[in-house]
Amino acid sequence: MRFASEASFDGVCEQLFTLGEIPGVLWTPAGAAGTRPLILMGHGGGQHKKAPGIVARARNFVAECGFAVAAVDVPGHGDRPKDEEYDRIATENRARVDAGEELAPLVAGFQALVARQTVPEWRAVLDAVQGLDHVGTGPVGYWGVSLGCGLGVPFVAAEPRVGAAVLGLGGALASAEAAARITVPVEFLVQWDDERVPRAQSLALFEALASAEKTLHANPGKHGEIPAFELDSTLRFFARHLG
Amino acid sequence: MRFASEASFDGVCEQLFTLGEIPGVLWTPAGAAGTRPLILMGHGGGQHKKAPGIVARARNFVAECGFAVAAVDVPGHGDRPKDEEYDRIATENRARVDAGEELAPLVAGFQALVARQTVPEWRAVLDAVQGLDHVGTGPVGYWGVSLGCGLGVPFVAAEPRVGAAVLGLGGALASAEAAARITVPVEFLVQWDDERVPRAQSLALFEALASAEKTLHANPGKHGEIPAFELDSTLRFFARHLG
Numbered sequence: 001m002r003f004a005s006e007a008s009f010d011g012v013c014e015q016l017f018t019l020g021e022i023p024g025v026l027w028t029p030a031g032a033a034g035t036r037p038l039i040l041m042g043h044g045g046g047q048h049k050k051a052p053g054i055v056a057r058a059r060n061f062v063a064e065c066g067f068a069v070a071a072v073d074v075p076g077h078g079d080r081p082k083d084e085e086y087d088r089i090a091t092e093n094r095a096r097v098d099a100g101e102e103l104a105p106l107v108a109g110f111q112a113l114v115a116r117q118t119v120p121e122w123r124a125v126l127d128a129v130q131g132l133d134h135v136g137t138g139p140v141g142y143w144g145v146s147l148g149c150g151l152g153v154p155f156v157a158a159e160p161r162v163g164a165a166v167l168g169l170g171g172a173l174a175s176a177e178a179a180a181r182i183t184v185p186v187e188f189l190v191q192w193d194d195e196r197v198p199r200a201q202s203l204a205l206f207e208a209l210a211s212a213e214k215t216l217h218a219n220p221g222k223h224g225e226i227p228a229f230e231l232d233s234t235l236r237f238f239a240r241h242l243g
Numbered sequence: 244m245r246f247a248s249e250a251s252f253d254g255v256c257e258q259l260f261t262l263g264e265i266p267g268v269l270w271t272p273a274g275a276a277g278t279r280p281l282i283l284m285g286h287g288g289g290q291h292k293k294a295p296g297i298v299a300r301a302r303n304f305v306a307e308c309g310f311a312v313a314a315v316d317v318p319g320h321g322d323r324p325k326d327e328e329y330d331r332i333a334t335e336n337r338a339r340v341d342a343g344e345e346l347a348p349l350v351a352g353f354q355a356l357v358a359r360q361t362v363p364e365w366r367a368v369l370d371a372v373q374g375l376d377h378v379g380t381g382p383v384g385y386w387g388v389s390l391g392c393g394l395g396v397p398f399v400a401a402e403p404r405v406g407a408a409v410l411g412l413g414g415a416l417a418s419a420e421a422a423a424r425i426t427v428p429v430e431f432l433v434q435w436d437d438e439r440v441p442r443a444q445s446l447a448l449f450e451a452l453a454s455a456e457k458t459l460h461a462n463p464g465k466h467g468e469i470p471a472f473e474l475d476s477t478l479r480f481f482a483r484h485l486g
Binding site: 190192203206207212213214215216217218219220227229232233236240 | 433435446449450455456457458459460461462463470472475476479483
């Protein structure tokens with residue numbers, strides 16, 4: 001794990017790093033020492049580790065709760081090189097949608113493929129970040145919606161360190177089988193008028209989670225329009241389960 | 244409006260009152276003076292104005308937010324006399340369910356009938372309670388689930404003073420038309436395994452609300468098993484919209 005830069009602003013320290021070929025960012029309270037809860041965040045499709053919705057939430061988790069937060073670029077996103085195979089599939093999928101195929105199953109299949117790479121990558125990131133003195137091996141949470149849900153469900157199912165997860169804007173097509181292996185508390189976000197994920201698919205993914213404590217929050221609006229007040233709820237969810 | 248008794252405990256003052264033939268209770272901060280937000284609470288079927296789930300939430304709204312809270316007995320409940328007509332219909336409905344009819348439409352029809360009485364009663368309660376010096380004409384909220392939702396939807400639709408409402412455990416059969424006239428922010432509680440309200444009916448009632456801001460919270464469990472952490476969310480919802 002190599003650190004490239006470090007900057008603090010408003011009490012939050014931001015460190016850019018690479019772990020092998022994976023570019024990442026770590027946010028911690030400025031001057032932090034000792035063990036603390038860690039939240040891994042998965043960004044959305046076409047976004048990257050420092051997309052505005054990631055940065056704003058990460059800074060809040062650090063400032064309000066004293067947590068550490070890490071995010072890395074998904075293959076083919078952000079500072080990672082283009083991936084020939086993923087590009088080819090994405091191009092193919094666009095053509096299939098133009099020809100009248102349904103979007104959701106194609107997206108689901110694509111996410112399941114990428115997850116085969118990101119699950120081991122993200123586990124390695126947890127190992128490395130928890131090895132740092134100012135993070136340590138405390139409780140772990142996961143936050144990810146849309147692509148971050150499609151990749152997050154198999155990750156949370158596979159990684160026993162994750163004790164609570166915020167997921168959403170995703171459907172059951174790709175990940176119902178993995179969801180059935182998730183037993184930790186989940187807060188699940190649904191956009192009621194989601195133009196990308198059919199409502200029935202969202203509800204089916206929530207249904208598939210094996211967690212005894214799972215809570216679905218649905219709000220009007222399209223895929224990208226999660227209301228601001230859900231951040232407050234997310235903070236309290238993580239504080240309740242990891243704090 | 245006549246007050247029968249007054250007692251304070253843990254900083255919360257509880258006053259029993261009658262308004263005409265309606266027995267009620269008012270909770271306010273001990274020693275309160277001046278105008279404050281008021282929440283009217285509607286109890287569940289077979290319950291009453293001081294049912295444990297009402298009292299616990301009311302005391303929290305007062306202690307955490309400084310609000311006033313009022314609850315009254317629904318006709319045929321608590322300290323009110325038996326209502327011959329309602330009793331006859333309830334007995335008939337039990338027989339019809341035993342004979343194989345669906346429960347939900349019968350409950351919906353019954354609640355619509357009772358609402359024709361409770362809507363004007365509750366508006367009179369608001370008038371009277373807001374006339375008190377230590378309550379005044381501040382913002383108004385409504386909280387009610389199950390019967391409190393069946394009666395609450397037509398009340399919130401009819402009463403322009405209500406600026407935010409928590410509803411839930413209710414279906415669209417009786418109240419979709421009234422729900423379509425509700426435009427204030429709503430937090431809507433669904434129990435995912437509700438044995439009394441079919442899930443599709445719950446989601447249809449949420450769908451029917453015309454509110455630009457409405458948020459659905461669904462949790463696993465049966466009709467009576469709303470998880471404790473929803474109280475915290477309710478407090479923050481009312482604080483956001485009435486505080």
